Amino acid sequence: MSTGNMNLTLKIWRQKSSKTNGKLVDYKLSEISPDMSFLEMFDVLNEELISKGDEPVVFDHDCREGICGACSMYINGRPHGPKEGVTTCQLHMRSFKDGDTIVVEPWRAKAFPVIKDLTVDRTAFDRVIAAGGFISVNTGNAQDANNLPIPKVQADSAFEAAACIGCGACVATCKNASAMLFVSAKISQLAQLPQGQPERYRRVQSMVAQMDAEGFGNCTNTGACEAECPKGISLENIARMNRDFLSSKFVSEESI
Amino acid sequence: MAELNANIPEGDLMEKWTKLKSSMPLVNPANKRSIEVIVVGSGLAGASAAATLAEMGYKVKCFCFQDSPRRAHSIAAQGGINAAKNYQNDGDSTYRLFYDTIKGGDYRAREANVYRLAEVSANIIDQCVAQGVPLAREYGGLLDNRSFGGTQVQRTFYAAGQTGQQLLLGAYSALERQIGMGKVEMFTRHEMMDVVVIDGKARGIIARNLITGELERHFGHAVLLGSGGYGNVFYLSTNAMGSNVTAAWKAHKKGAFFGNPCYTQIHPTCIPVSGDHQSKLTLMSESLRNDGRIWVPKKKGDDRSPIDIPEEERDYYLERRYPAFGNLVPRDVASRAAKERCDAGYGVGKSKLAVYLDFKANTERYGRIEANKHNIHNPDKETCMRLGREVIKEKYGNLFDMYKQITGEDPYELPMRIYPAVHYTMGGLWVDYNLMTTVPGLYAMGEANFSDHGANRLGASALMQGLADGYFVIPLTIGAYLSKEIATKAIPLDHPAFVEAEASVKSIVDKFFAIKGTKSVDHFHKKLGKIMWDKCGMARNAKGLTEAIAEIQQLRKDFWSDVRVPGEANEFNPELEKAGRVADFIELGELMCIDALNRNESCGGHFREEYQTEEGEALRDDENYAYVSAWEYKGDVTFNLHKEELKFENIKVAQRSYK
Amino acid sequence: MASFGNAFSSSIGKKLIMGITGLFLISFLAVHCFINALIFVNDGGLTFNLGAHFMATNWFIRAMEVVLMAGLLAHIIQGLRLVFQNQAARPVKYAVVDGAANSKWYSRSMGLLGTILLIFLIVHLSDFWVVSRFTGIPTVDANDHENLFAVMVARFQTPWVVILYVLAMASLCYHLLHGFASAFQTLGWNHKKYTPLIKAFGVWYSIIISILFAIMPVAIYAGFIK
């Protein structure tokens, strides 16, 4: 009942492990329904591969509703494919045409080595957060939540920065494989909240240092990250981070 | 059938937790440093527990199967988190939250646990805000609230439609802070495959490194499971693709009783299934019922477009049947009502398995208010709709986008089509008041335990429970156990129990590859899902359940003789992971049906067609079933029932009414 | 002990150098363009030579020239290092890249545009700067000022030189279309109210300055300016 009428040629990056080389492999798929999600199309492909005795394509995914940040396919030259503001799992086949050739590659960056096929290692992001992406408040140390009024505009702006799902599309699309958008989103969220002030300048220093240590490239403000970010994280966050970084180096007396 | 001891502290309901807190044995800081705790799971429950325990000084190892702790399924929660703060001055209180939760759970939850949950709920909000979680605020700078089903106060805190994400990122950052300080060792892309029990106590786990396929042994003085719910036993659910029962099920097989497995929550507002290819279902948050009105056409098989159906030909069946709560009745009630209408032939959409969730009336109402604010008097309908849409967008923008993305229809123009879907499992590992399972040293928290929601969970209470367990309950109650363990040295990993557990895991893995069958894992999972949905879903009966048990047993045989797992054991192999999970789901599915068959009453999410009132409401049997079913694994997929009697000393048990 | 630490060696620090030197070069270009535009007075270079003389003799300008050269050098060296480092951050390239979908080509080609500018600068500096500072300007004008104008007119009789200048100014235009606003972003000067103004100003600046510079050799070659 679900079978549709789209026939597709897929060129998918296959790589057995981080230690081997990979290559693009062609697959033909038929009777794809436009109502399927992109990942459901991959489910169909994998089902076929398994029944033929081949190995299915390995890719990261979990929530399939655009919030966990696991899915990560570079589709026809763009992270998360042709539609703006969506993750790979939210992309639907109605965004493609019958007869299309679709090239699917993993995120590529030195800091995101390929694990297998379309799966990459994004733990660099976690290490950046561990370096300072938090407010040091142990459980039980908190005061009543309403003792700290925060102007709505400021709270909303912090929330917009906090909406980042850590997918890494920004790195994937950046010609320099820079992680500035991701890192600045976290720094910016906390820098805009009163709770984040005590560690504000420490945080930006240690997070930027960790970001650099992970081997991400340097930002050249092309804006590709903002355009491809499924959560609309704004470049303003990068400016805010730059500002805080400079203040931390040249104004603040604390250095780490 | 033995009586279970829930270790509920003596004394007045309201004093129990306070008293326990001040009398709980403690572990001194020097000893904490040499005590190791294993936390399986990095969702709200796992991450908050791991972070808090590390802050307290314990050595913590934390595991999750995703590539980052931040991606645990809690991230997907949309609507909000409850707390008895009474910021809205609408008469809320700890007692009222307690009362609502017990009643919402259809009087099948343990009073003491629920009261404690309501007590610590306020601290959760404080803690999260202190961590920088950007909860929604009003212009005055104070926190905003919304309403959720099953309550008449506004006590739900939220962050747009991304509350779970924001709360989890808060807990995750606390966890990462401890990881950065070296106090938590994090194991991502690791799956717990078994619990190691030595001399009757949980002493560690066997985990598989999902990238290399290596089996690893990990010791812990205690093992905490925060591994989430098992809704994916139905194949299609709103859970993430990887959500599974394996950790809990392995614990069950090692002696932890499984509580109330048949209590599953079917969420009324999800995007309907669109075809066979469907891999999961998407929730449309309950918060939408604040402003959306649910209806079907009054005429059977009415094929007109919803905008062409005039007001008087619409049946707002929830408002009709439940005037007091209207569209905000609890989930089980709303889901059954939708099913009832669709079964009776009033469903809409292509599949006829859907009802409308319509925002038009409230969009217009908001528009009128906005127009007033803008000093537009007597605004026309167009203006109202335009202004109102802005308000709706601000409240639910991301949900509306998600709906449009999936269905290709614009919910600002047409009403949403929705249908119930599996969403949450109230059942889980049985735990006592301290959240310890029947295996000493093995704890369960969050959705993985059965403790607080009875037979039906109220919206926005799972996030509350996960964080209550992780931040405030377990870190304290675990002291009762660990204070007696300070003399226990780390057990060497070549202890026979570790060797044996690893060997048994390995033998299962080898078996999967040895079968070399013809069908994929998903094939069996889909079949299981269909049996469960048809016969152990929204409505159940003795005949169907008996059939289901037989069918699942057959399915289990087929699975173990015909499944095909491609690839190898010592590599990154998601098909192998799925195989292990589905094998456990099949066994669990059988137990769910056994439990549902045993419970000859209807309560909350468990609706036995044989037991209903004349109006079609759930008919409880308090005389015979006011107990928690706690199932003991007896080997070879057979189970033994134990009962924990539920005593209601602070609430008058009554038939739930939302009329 | 408090120190500046990795203020300049960190990724943001490196950008900081690009931004500051870039803005400095932009301000220099404005002055440079103004002086050069004096040729449009079309008085046989008298006014222009006056300006050039002032530039060559004012102690402040001379001092700034040292800063300018250091800045230019820093900009070039850092710019090229960034290009190589950024390439290394993605060792395995994509098979398909749809860059046009999310960014401007010139934003992605700052290294290339800069390299064209570098080639131009080598030619340009050896033509004029080396001549005026080191080897000496051969003639003087009616006001007894060094006749830099004459050097210029002579140089712009060769077609390929003119073409190179025009090409280079096109590169400059695109370099600045990205670079102007980008420098502000780098320095963290981002503001909901001012950023749109900065961006608009940057576009006008880039276009006007490049066109002005480009028509100078063309006008001389075509004989409009004598």
Ligand SMILES: Cc1cc2nc3c(=O)[nH]c(=O)nc-3n(C[C@H](O)[C@H](O)[C@H](O)COP(=O)(O)OP(=O)(O)OC[C@H]3O[C@@H](n4cnc5c(N)ncnc54)[C@H](O)[C@@H]3O)c2cc1C
């Ligand atoms: C779509 C959706 C929306 C929801 N919205 C709300 C809401 O608005 N309000 C509300 O209160 N509740 C909501 N809920 C329910 C709530 O989100 C969950 O009940 C809650 O987040 C569960 O948290 P948890 O920490 O127990 O488990 P999870 O967040 O599921 O985490 C489980 C963790 O265990 C790990 N794990 C599991 N098995 C293994 C294994 N074998 N080995 C190693 N690690 C393992 C996983 O990696 C993960 O880290 C929603 C649920 C869904 C599905």
Ligand code: HEM
């Ligand atoms: C008069 C000449 C020049 C001017 C006015 C100029 C101006 C600028 C400006 C304003 C920027 C933006 C800085 C930022 O984003 O912070 C920039 C960037 C850049 N420039 Fe130049 N530049 C000139 C010459 C050159 C030359 C000769 C090179 C040679 C390689 C060069 C290479 C680069 C590169 C690679 C960048 C991008 C670096 C980044 O943004 O991180 N530029 N330039």
Ligand code: SF4
């Ligand atoms: S900033 Fe955007 S693209 Fe980058 S990780 Fe976050 S959500 Fe993904």
Ligand code: FES
């Ligand atoms: S699978 Fe979670 S965002 Fe796509």
